[in-house]
Amino acid sequence: MVVRDYSLYIKGLMHENNRKNDVNKPVSIWKELDRLRGYPEKTMVCIFRTTGCAWYKFTACSMCGYFNDTSPEIVDENLMHQIDTLYDSLDDTKVLKIFTSGSFLDPNEVHPAVRDYFIERMKNKVDKLLVESRTEYIRQETLEPFKRAGIDLRIAIGLESADDYIMKYSINKGSTLKKFIDAATILNREKIELRTYLLFKPPFISEKMAIEDIIKSVEIVGPYSADISINPMNIQKNTLVERLWKKGLYRPPRLYSLATLLIQLGSRYPVLSYPTGGNRERGVHNDSYDRELLDLIVQGSLDHDFTKLSDYYNSLDLEEYRYQVELEDRMFFQGDYDTLLKRLSSSSITY
Ligand code: SF4
Numbered sequence: 001m002v003v004r005d006y007s008l009y010i011k012g013l014m015h016e017n018n019r020k021n022d023v024n025k026p027v028s029i030w031k032e033l034d035r036l037r038g039y040p041e042k043t044m045v046c047i048f049r050t051t052g053c054a055w056y057k058f059t060a061c062s063m064c065g066y067f068n069d070t071s072p073e074i075v076d077e078n079l080m081h082q083i084d085t086l087y088d089s090l091d092d093t094k095v096l097k098i099f100t101s102g103s104f105l106d107p108n109e110v111h112p113a114v115r116d117y118f119i120e121r122m123k124n125k126v127d128k129l130l131v132e133s134r135t136e137y138i139r140q141e142t143l144e145p146f147k148r149a150g151i152d153l154r155i156a157i158g159l160e161s162a163d164d165y166i167m168k169y170s171i172n173k174g175s176t177l178k179k180f181i182d183a184a185t186i187l188n189r190e191k192i193e194l195r196t197y198l199l200f201k202p203p204f205i206s207e208k209m210a211i212e213d214i215i216k217s218v219e220i221v222g223p224y225s226a227d228i229s230i231n232p233m234n235i236q237k238n239t240l241v242e243r244l245w246k247k248g249l250y251r252p253p254r255l256y257s258l259a260t261l262l263i264q265l266g267s268r269y270p271v272l273s274y275p276t277g278g279n280r281e282r283g284v285h286n287d288s289y290d291r292e293l294l295d296l297i298v299q300g301s302l303d304h305d306f307t308k309l310s311d312y313y314n315s316l317d318l319e320e321y322r323y324q325v326e327l328e329d330r331m332f333f334q335g336d337y338d339t340l341l342k343r344l345s346s347s348s349i350t351y
Helices: 004-013 076-089 112-122 140-148 164-171 177-189 207-224 240-246 255-265 291-303 307-314 319-330 337-344
Strands: 028-034 041-047 095-099 128-132 153-160 193-200 227-232
Touching: 004 240, 028 076, 041 076, 076 112, 112 140, 140 153, 140 177, 153 164, 153 177, 177 193, 177 207, 193 207, 193 255, 207 227, 207 255, 207 319, 227 255, 255 291, 255 307, 291 307
Parallel strands: 041 095, 095 128, 128 153, 153 193, 193 227
Antiparallel strands: 028 041
8 A cells, every 4th residue: 555665755855844833723714616516606715724634644645745734733722713713704605615734534633522613613604514534534423423413514535546556656645446435435325425536647657647547537436426626736845746846757737638638527427627726837737828728627617517618629729739748658757848958947946
């Protein structure tokens, strides 16, 4: 499940978090659109600052920089203050997504007493809730308090890929497809919805392989999932992926590829994508900026209708893009030569 040296290398890149954060305030709270109730609507998003993912004690996933937002000194009382801050910010928004830098259902990260406090405060205020969790915390006893309170819940699991080899060697996820299916089966049995996250273009595979991996993964997770979020790589600080990218050994996926996936899968599966860092150097982007393509990806995801995206996509000249994807697939490593040359001539990059 884990390669020891690989895991230790990733752990070595995780910096000590010496920043003084306000432990009584969430990392951030904002509103965005999502379609957790089957139509696009205003959704509150809150990132709680916690002690972080249990996986950080050993290593991290190769793309995960969420440890940058954790604080080791957080105690239950701090989390309760954060919940109060969120409560005061909720106004009339009825749909809520909670992120931590780990798993909301991990009792060591969010103690059951804190979870119960959260449920008590939110149960009459929120009509739909999404929280994230690794598979190991999805158990009858962690779900029961939400059910008892009558909260309409969707749980998001970062499977990333249904291919165990990619999960182990590319992502260092410390999990397997079987664990995901076991957790998804529990959720299906308990009639709790599942959002599955897939990571588009983990390191060490070509863009062409990454496209194939997403297609295969969607086919496998589709029957278990209320929706499937295709998350194109977004390069986060102090991660293995950032290290590779700075050396010109990794290029984030192209918007064209993301559009290809949504168009191809959208008529058969509830896929969506709200790319973080889209059209930027660290996120999903083509060689030239394309605002319209990104907007159509997001709008198609919200509407669950990719017709306009498909029309626009079919009007584009994709010859150069297809050539690049083929070429990259034949290379020994999946570098980004343009960016590498630019970076080498820049004095602002440190290694
Ligand atoms: S399981 Fe999630 S929070 Fe934990 S290291 Fe992986 S991506 Fe980060």
